[in-house]
Amino acid sequence: MRNERRSQEELFKLFYGKMLAVCMRYMPDQDSAQEVLQEGFIKVFEKLSAFDYKGSFEGWIRRIIANTAIDAYRKSRKDPYLTDDDNDFKIGGENPMLEKEEEEIVELKGEMALEAIQELSPAYKAVFNLYVMEEYSHKEIGEILGISEGTSKSNLAKAKMNLQKILKEKFMNID
Amino acid sequence: MKNGIEENIKTSLQGYEMPYDKNAWTSMSQRLDAVMPITPKPTFGKFFIGGAAIVGIAVTTYVMWPKEKTENNIVAKELSTITDDNDQETINKTIKESAPSTVTNAEKSTTKTENATQQVAIPRNRTEQLAPNVVPNPPANNANNTQLSTSNTSNNTNNNIPEIGQGKEIIVPTVDNLCLGDQTIIKNENDLALYILDPNGAKTKIAANKAGSFSGKLEGKHEVGVIENGNFKSLGAFNVLSLPKVEFTIDDQNIYEQGIPSIALKANSNGSSYQWKFENQSEKVYGKEVNVHYFKKGTYDITLTVQGVNGCQAVAQKPLTIREDYNLLAVNAFDPMSSDNRKNQFIPFALTQRNVDFNMIIIDPKDGAVIFETNDATNTWKGVDKRNGQLVEKNQPYVWRVIINNPIRGEQPEYKGTIIRL
Numbered sequence: 001m002r003n004e005r006r007s008q009e010e011l012f013k014l015f016y017g018k019m020l021a022v023c024m025r026y027m028p029d030q031d032s033a034q035e036v037l038q039e040g041f042i043k044v045f046e047k048l049s050a051f052d053y054k055g056s057f058e059g060w061i062r063r064i065i066a067n068t069a070i071d072a073y074r075k076s077r078k079d080p081y082l083t084d085d086d087n088d089f090k091i092g093g094e095n096p097m098l099e100k101e102e103e104e105i106v107e108l109k110g111e112m113a114l115e116a117i118q119e120l121s122p123a124y125k126a127v128f129n130l131y132v133m134e135e136y137s138h139k140e141i142g143e144i145l146g147i148s149e150g151t152s153k154s155n156l157a158k159a160k161m162n163l164q165k166i167l168k169e170k171f172m173n174i175d
Numbered sequence: 176m177k178n179g180i181e182e183n184i185k186t187s188l189q190g191y192e193m194p195y196d197k198n199a200w201t202s203m204s205q206r207l208d209a210v211m212p213i214t215p216k217p218t219f220g221k222f223f224i225g226g227a228a229i230v231g232i233a234v235t236t237y238v239m240w241p242k243e244k245t246e247n248n249i250v251a252k253e254l255s256t257i258t259d260d261n262d263q264e265t266i267n268k269t270i271k272e273s274a275p276s277t278v279t280n281a282e283k284s285t286t287k288t289e290n291a292t293q294q295v296a297i298p299r300n301r302t303e304q305l306a307p308n309v310v311p312n313p314p315a316n317n318a319n320n321t322q323l324s325t326s327n328t329s330n331n332t333n334n335n336i337p338e339i340g341q342g343k344e345i346i347v348p349t350v351d352n353l354c355l356g357d358q359t360i361i362k363n364e365n366d367l368a369l370y371i372l373d374p375n376g377a378k379t380k381i382a383a384n385k386a387g388s389f390s391g392k393l394e395g396k397h398e399v400g401v402i403e404n405g406n407f408k409s410l411g412a413f414n415v416l417s418l419p420k421v422e423f424t425i426d427d428q429n430i431y432e433q434g435i436p437s438i439a440l441k442a443n444s445n446g447s448s449y450q451w452k453f454e455n456q457s458e459k460v461y462g463k464e465v466n467v468h469y470f471k472k473g474t475y476d477i478t479l480t481v482q483g484v485n486g487c488q489a490v491a492q493k494p495l496t497i498r499e500d501y502n503l504l505a506v507n508a509f510d511p512m513s514s515d516n517r518k519n520q521f522i523p524f525a526l527t528q529r530n531v532d533f534n535m536i537i538i539d540p541k542d543g544a545v546i547f548e549t550n551d552a553t554n555t556w557k558g559v560d561k562r563n564g565q566l567v568e569k570n571q572p573y574v575w576r577v578i579i580n581n582p583i584r585g586e587q588p589e590y591k592g593t594i595i596r597l
Contacts, residue, residue: 005204005207008207009200009204012199012200012203013195013200016193016195016196016199017192017193017194017195018190018191018192018193020193021188021191021192021193024193025188029581031458031584032457032458032584034196034199034202035457035458035459038202038203038206041203042206042207042210042211045207045211046211072457075457076457109187110187110188110190110191110192111191112187113183113184113187113188113191114188114191116184117184132181132184132185133185133188160180160181163180163184164180167180
């Protein structure tokens with residue numbers, strides 16, 4: 001189906017929602033997420049014949065889309081207009097006491113989680129996604145993002161603290 | 176070990192699906208048209224049927240042949256692998272051979288012909304392109320022949336143009352339609368030379384068992400065939416397709432559409448899709464007429480790729496010069512005592528025009544204190560220091576800083592400047 005538009009359309013529509021959510025976790029806005037999603041789907045269509053049916057098809061697509069998003073994030077760090085400064089756009093302070101409040105966040109909905117992740121700084125967001133969602137180790141994250149293992153750990157801790165604060169401020173009163 | 180918040184977020188996002196945007200596929204489709212065009216295929220359906228029939232007859236003959244006869248006369252032979260010099264693709268072919276039959280002198284001269292057995296080669300793919308199509312009066316001007324730059328695929332170089340062996344199938348290389356200027360590798364897996372006949376009647380030779388690079392330099396139908404009895408015999412064809420015209424204009428004026436710097440671009444060509452790429456911006460834009468936004472002065476390359484209705488693409492590039500930095504169209508002085516509303520308050524003009532989420536602060540450079548803050552474009556600075564409720568000193572510069580929380584693509588989020596109270 002490499003060049004069959006109808007089949008490509010069906011596949012695109014089938015996985016659009018889930019894969020856009022993957023891209024949204026890495027990208028700053030929906031437009032750039034859509035851009036990455038399109039790039040990812042082009043790769044999916046190009047590599048479709050390489051799928052070996054050994055694992056989940058959705059998982060295979062998800063991996064391609066996530067890798068495309070990670071690549072886009074890495075490229076964006078070279079853009080002079082996009083900051084990677086940890087202090088930029090950071091929500092909330094770095095209060096370690098917040099760690100104790102995490103039990104309060106229950107039954108978190110997907111859109112809330114996504115909105116909270118979106119508010120993280122790009123550097124925190126990338127580490128959080130790679131560690132929590134993609135299950136990379138800090139060593140692997142360091143290699144992917146070109147940072148030290150220690151920075152990866154530190155960014156993850158700060159990302160979690162900020163997420164707690166964001167969730168608490170924005171969603172604790174929302175069912 | 177993941178702790179609570181990690182697991183909580185991960186669980187909530189697993190399977191989370193965003194709503195489908197009805198325009199998403201349109202945009203995706205346009206992009207696919209640009210990067211994965213559906214190449215028009217030559218119509219060789221009838222030849223495919225013919226080829227399939229030949230293969231079917233060969234298989235049926237093999238299956239139906241009496242057992243004892245088969246054992247005596249049919250030799251199953253696995254040909255040696257043929258290695259493509261260009262991509263190292265190895266193709267294993269098992270070929271069933273019929274009983275010995277007549278072999279031409281040319282075939283005898285090749286090392287692949289063993290014990291006078293006739294090879295019945297099965298074309299690998301797209302046999303529909305390969306069915307014979309005799310050209311009544313082919314040009315035979317050897318002076319026009321072009322030798323392909325070739326690489327050996329075996330030692331069976333045939334310098335003479337061989338006659339077609341009686342009853343022998345010829346493997347005609349698969350050649351998809353090309354766009355003008357495209358190159359493709361063509362392999363001749365036969366023990367005789369193949370020729371490509373271009374629309375002007377010039378022939379390009381692909382020597383026996385060689386592969387070479389072919390460039391589509393002339394639009395039109397190109398036939399692939401052999402020389403038989405001094406005449407060109409067509410066995411298949413492909414087209415070299417024309418490129419679309421690509422030309423575009425850049426509007427000289429940087430208009431500020433809703434406070435955003437905007438340059439209009441227009442493609443002056445007819446195609447099926449238009450893709451714009453702007454230097455320093457990763458997002459591609461599609462459409463015949465589009466706008467581009469640049470915020471810093473400089474010269475940027477604008478690249479337009481037009482795809483024609485035949486699937487071929489052409490690219491044009493032009494520089495765009497931005498002469499001044501964009502700083503939210505802010506003035507640098509105001510007079511709070513003026514009766515003119517346009518002069519007695521300060522806020523960068525673009526913030527009043529754009530639908531933007533922002534935060535603006537005014538800083539007293541003497542002590543760095545924030546003397547005014549707003550995130551509402553209607554709540555402008557009237558020159559009052561919030562610490563004491565008094566108007567600030569006259570003829571003194573104050574620093575303003577705006578952070579845009581939802582910058583558009585390519586826009587820096589921070590702006591700053593100075594403002595003097597007159």
